[in-house]
Amino acid sequence: MSHELPGQLWKSLTSTIGLVSVRTGDRVNVMSAEWSYFVNKDPLYVAVVLGPSSDTRRLLTAGDQFSVTFCSEDQAELADFAGSFSTTDIDKTTSELVTFGEPEVTDTPWVKGGLLALECELRDIVPFPVHQMFVGEAVAAHVPPTSGPPLVKHGPMYTLGAPVQRTAVVAAAQYIDDETIRVAATGPAAEVDEWRITLTGRDGEDVDLGTHPSAEYGDFLADLSLPQSARSHDGARVRVERPGAKPGFARLAPRRPA
Structure with a gap:
């Protein structure tokens, strides 16, 4: 080669x-x-x-x-x-x-x-x-x-032409510990400043992790506590929704041994 x-x-x-x-x-x-x-x-x-x-x-x-x-x-x-x-x-x-x-x-x-x-x-x-x-x-x-x-x-x-219009959320997620995940996301501005976070297990069951406001610069970054029922969801997905935008998804990797 x-x-x-x-x-x-x-x-x-x-x-x-x-x-x-x-x-x-x-x-x-x-x-x-x-x-x-x-x-x-x-x-x-x-x-x-x-x-x-x-x-x-x-x-x-x-x-x-x-x-x-x-x-x-x-x-x-x-x-x-x-x-x-x-x-x-x-x-x-x-x-x-x-x-x-x-x-x-x-x-x-x-x-x-x-x-x-x-x-x-x-x-x-x-x-x-x-x-x-x-x-x-x-x-x-x-x-x-x-x-x-x-x-x-x-x-x-x-x-240059017209500015690119952002239409979708982009998200990432990782474990902080057995009880907490960190979620980061960007997306277009919205009239209602909120981000809805949902955890979806491999069995397709959704766990609502709440609706949260933007961080300082208009994006999203937060550590979220997992309910007891969601602490064994290895291989889960995180869905982040923003009003007026396509949702973003992140793979939540299995927890690594300490």
Whole structure:
């Protein structure tokens, strides 16, 4: 059996597209980085991954700051253009599609028109076999009053459609001890905030474990006491119901010896 990975496997995945700006003297270079991500929440860190042929990679290695604009769907043509030429080919900022915003903390302007633009101070450079990841701390954010859906890469460029509507509960369950099980579940929001938990034995007999409210973040997580009659239900199923949603089921594995 071959363990070789198919070529260009990364194109099967989805990534976000950023427009990265780097200042050198009086000039600013803009390039597209289709691997642009958030990598820490507080403080907010963003990373852009650049290939060996990127002039921006060379400029960033010698610098200490950059800006990145996460593209909206209206910037597909600009993203394609900015990724097709290097700063040694042409001054891409002469395109009328490139409009800069004034920086507030750094010296690097940011491209207008995206979902979010961040001024970043370079914090780390992570080398990989071919690419390099440049990690910056966001020190200023620029959020437009309105914006369209994000522009993403999945082979070609795509925009996102309507949000996925959750219609079903997903549940898991395990024994805590001989008298207690822990049940976890997620599901869509409901007008009546309740979760009904039922234990079903291998004989098909149901044991009602009650109706319970959501946990702090709208999901369900609780330890439930088993009635005496249900403490020998090895191989049982747990059913979790939520108003307006398909129920979720979990296998309750046999208790393990202490």
